[in-house]
Amino acid sequence: MKHIMGAAFCALLASGVAFGANAETKLTIATVNNGDMIRMQKLTDDFTSKNPDISLEWVTLEENTLRQRVTTDIATDGGQYDIMTIGTYEAPIWAKKGWLAPLENLGADYDVDDIMPAIRSALSNDGKLYAAPFYAESSMMMYRKDLFEKAGIEINGRLTWDQTLDIAKKLHDPANGVYGICLRGKAGWGENMALITTMGNAYGARLFNEEWKPEFDGQEWKDALSMYVDILGNYGPPGATSNGFNENLSLFNAGKCAMWIDATVAASFVTNPKESKVADKVGFTEAPCAVTCTGANWLWAWNLAIPASSKKTQAAEKFISWATSKSYIELVASKDGWANVPPGTRMSLYQNQKYLDAAPFAIKTLAAIDSADPINSTLKPKPYVGVQFAAIPEFQGIGTVVGQQFSAALAGQISVDQALQNAQQSTDRTMQKAGYY
Amino acid sequence: MSTRASTLAGHVMSAPSIIALFLWMIVPLGMTIYFSFLRYNLLSPGMEEWIGFVNYKFFLTDHAFFASLANTLILVGSVLVITVIGGILIGLMLDQAIFGRGILRILVISPFFIMPTVNALVWKNLLMNPVSGFFAWISMSLGFQPIDWFTQAPLTAIIIMVAWQWLPFATLILLTALQSLDRDQKEAAQMDGAGPIAIFFYITLPHLSRAITVVILIETIFLLTVFAEIFVTTGGGPGLATTNIAFLVYTQALLQYDVGGASAGGIVAVILANIVAIFLVRLIGKNLDA
Amino acid sequence: METNFKSPTGKIAYSVFAWIVGLAIFFPILWMALTSFKSEIDAVNMPPLFFDFNWTLENYTGILEQSNYFKFAMNSIILSFGSTIIGLVFAVTCAWAMAFNPTKRTKDTLLWMLSTKMMPPVGVLVPIYLMFRDWGLLDSRFGLIMVLFLMNLPIMVWMLYTYFKEIPKDILEAARMDGATLPKEIFFVLLPMAVPGIASTMLLNIILAWNEAFWTLNLTTSDAAPLTAFIASYSSPEGLFWAKLSAASTLAVAPILVVGWFSQKQLVRGLTFGAVK
Secondary structure (H helix, E strand, C coil): CHHHHHHHHHHHHHHHHCCCCCCCEEEEEEEECCHHHHHHHHCHHHHHHHCCCEEEEEEEECHHHHHHHHHHHHHCCCCCCCEEEEECCHHHHHHHCCCECCCCCCCHHHCHHHECHHHHHHCEECCEECCEEEEEEEEEEEEEHHHHHHCCCCCCCCCEHHHHHHHHHHHCEHHHCEECCECCCCCCCCCHHHHHHHHHHHCCCCCECCCCCECCCCHHHHHHHHHHHHHHHHHCCCCHHHCCHHHHHHHHHCCCECEEEEECCHHHHHCCCCCCCCHHHEEEEECCECCCCCCCCCEEEEEEECECCCCCHHHHHHHHHHHCCHHHHHHHHHHHCHHHCCCCCEHHHHHCHHHHHHCCCHHHHHHHHHHCCCCCCCCCCCCCCCCCCCCCCCHHHHHHHHHHHHHHHHHCCCCHHHHHHHHHHHHHHHHHHCCCC | CCCHHHHHHHHHHHHHHHHHHHHHHHHHHHHHHHHCCEECECCCCCCCEECCCHHHHHHHHCHHHHHHHHHHHHHHHHHHHHHHHHHHHHHHHHCCCCCCHHHHHHHHHHHHHCCHHHHHHHHHHHHCCCCCCHHHHHHHHCCCCCCCHHHHCHHHHHHHHHHHHHHHHHHHHHHHHHHCCCHHHHHHHHHCCCCHHHHHHHHHHHHHHHHHHHHHHHHHHHHCCCCHHHHHHCCCCCCCCCCCHHHHHHHHHHHCCEHHHHHHHHHHHHHHHHHHHHHHHHHHHHHHCC | CCCCCCCHHHHHHHHHHHHHHHHHHHHHHHHHHHHCCCCHHHHCCCCCCCCCCCCCCHHHHHHHHHCCHHHHHHHHHHHHHHHHHHHHHHHHHHHHHHHHCCCCCHHHHHHHHHHHHHCCHHHHHHHHHHHHHHCCCCCCHHHHHHHHHHHHHHHHHHHHHHHHHCCCHHHHHHHHHCCCCHHHHHHHHHHHHHHHHHHHHHHHHHHHHHHCCCHHHHCCCCCCCCHHHHHHCCCCCCCCCHHHHHHHHHHHHHHHHHHHHHHHHHHHHHCCCCCCC
């Protein structure tokens, strides 16, 4: 009897959940909790007033959680989201599998040709665009002009990692709370691996050779990882192994880093006097090279895409068109100022004098994004697409495990050789298990 | 006393729970066992193929497996020791007639109400951050180098966070048990000239043994699958320093999207859990049957 | 076995010591609440700022503007109470039967129930997700209530079983002699005696369900998303986030913390798991 009562109660609750038919189309949008997306969320009134028949439901999640949610959902065809925010890693894999709807009706004034070519090619498959870039970033070096000046250091042309090491030695002054260099040390394919892979590229290394065999046992990786462990381990802040983008940002903003190599989007944070103690003292330059500059800075974009199974493709495309358009950029500029517009996706932005005046980092950002090429990012030929990652489904797992080994090397738990050997071994196992050879 | 009718009634009444739990366990478990024999990457649907025990072979020969098994045991063991000893001490403390005992008890049990995710975020950022964290400030004020928790002692840091969360639970149960201790017995012992330490070891501790068993049992169930604290803070690293079995299965399932491998890992975890359960049965059989 | 202090100074000294320990345990929560009233830049200030900072509510107003806190909180309440109520119905009957009509297999069944809780949930995520998709339960409160109910059922049964077992059987016999029927036996004899145990089981279960962060995050999207999902939208964004995170965390734990504070006496009374004779 109680069982039945329980069931009845369940049914009651369930019926409370179901809501009646709704005339308007509700779009469920999954997105990352980064500042630019939060801003988009706040500006949605502009969209809904132009499209009164569409309502928006935001699902904002921290990056790792978002990624696992949207990937589980799209792979099992769960149909929970109408628009997903995905990275340049997922976009080509998913597009190839036919999981994304091509974006073909973005409107007459959308101007697809204005999208940065490197990013557009990363998001296209067979000539069709499968995701629209919301903002894009490369990596570059941010440094303290005042500290450089005091030590008499001048930057002429693009730095090498050896020169960077010398500067870090000179400026490292932990007694006064200034560390030579801040770099990502937190394990993860999108954290320390993003940086270390670009360092590897600079030293002439690659993730896989043409036969999909990993190459972590080569001399190039050894050079790159040794440099990383040396420079960050000896001239970095304490706790470097748990520092990701955010932790380094707080350090840099608090004036504790002489140099910091990270995402170009950091530029607008470190120059914002409300958040940064060193806002007027920051200089920008390219990420260092070693034996080559090819692939020495990464390329990443957050993009909006529609799952192929969505039944609301039309409305979703309307929204994507709005959020990634030139007029959205102008909308942000009018509300929050030009320095806060989503960067890196449209060439026209970098021809806009108002933006160039407001954003001292614009030219360097453009140069960095322009020079990153996901196809030709290594000295030797490679079978994969992606600068700081390989766009294959297995890479996330590989990057995570290898990233952990590298962070263990940084922590001094194991030697550089041991870390590379473990990385080689586990990657080899994964690739073998996945049937690459 | 059980007549046939009441036995029947007993079966009828316990059946819904048992059936519900049985279904909840057996349906996913059956699917998991099936998946564990497949090459099944979530990102390559439709490409599943039967590969026999390959997933098990890879999982069990992975050097990460033994590291994580060891970490799981260290984590569970350390937290149990800390919470039981801490719980007894705090229980004894709260059992005295002190000022503001009610409020104090509220303060002490509060950590139990905090979400593991929030717990981890607060400890990682506000407290243990080696540059701007509160502990770093304490170290520096005392003239020491701040401890770089997640590099120098990552597993210890996790143990501290988890122990903080579970200490109130142990305290509550042990305090309840302490309060039920017969005062006459204690007073009689005092009359006989027994000191407080002797009283503790010969009267209090034996009285607490059942409560301690319960704490160990319940906590073990939850501690075997600690996940949020690791996910939020260290991501299992550096290296494999903080990867436990639950986190290892997670990396397979949601980072490598290797459903086959994760299923095999899940099955191995279930088998290990059952070994622990058998061990616990022994423990409880002795202590709870009386 | 309360000790009475012989001298008032001893009591004071001991109280001071106890309060220091208690405050140290509570400190992380206090610090979180304090940080939630700071600006982001004050939150990372070194040395830490205790009271001499610009107190601000901007984190709270920002959060309430950005996300629908009350929707998340409402879902947390519905999920934790819903799963607890259903759980109680099942667990009380089950535990009652096990305690008063034990069979040879009762103990094994109980331990088997508990062992179902030891599997890492992530290992069965994909099977469960596929089933939820097929049954249309993704992002439904009903589906999550069922999951939470099943997850915590073993603990509830165990707790109630140990509590019921302590109820002297003679009383039931006596009631039966007086001709009480089974339902009457439960409602008029057993339940009044079992109330403390049921109350604390309920509270413990509400706490566990409120804090469950794996299924509630992975099986919901927006309609059914509780406070654990709310937290996930404030942890580690790009940029400084400590103050905002603290405010979001405070909002997420406040309801359950208050419930816990007010009901701690009930919680203590029944939280014995048979450990007290």
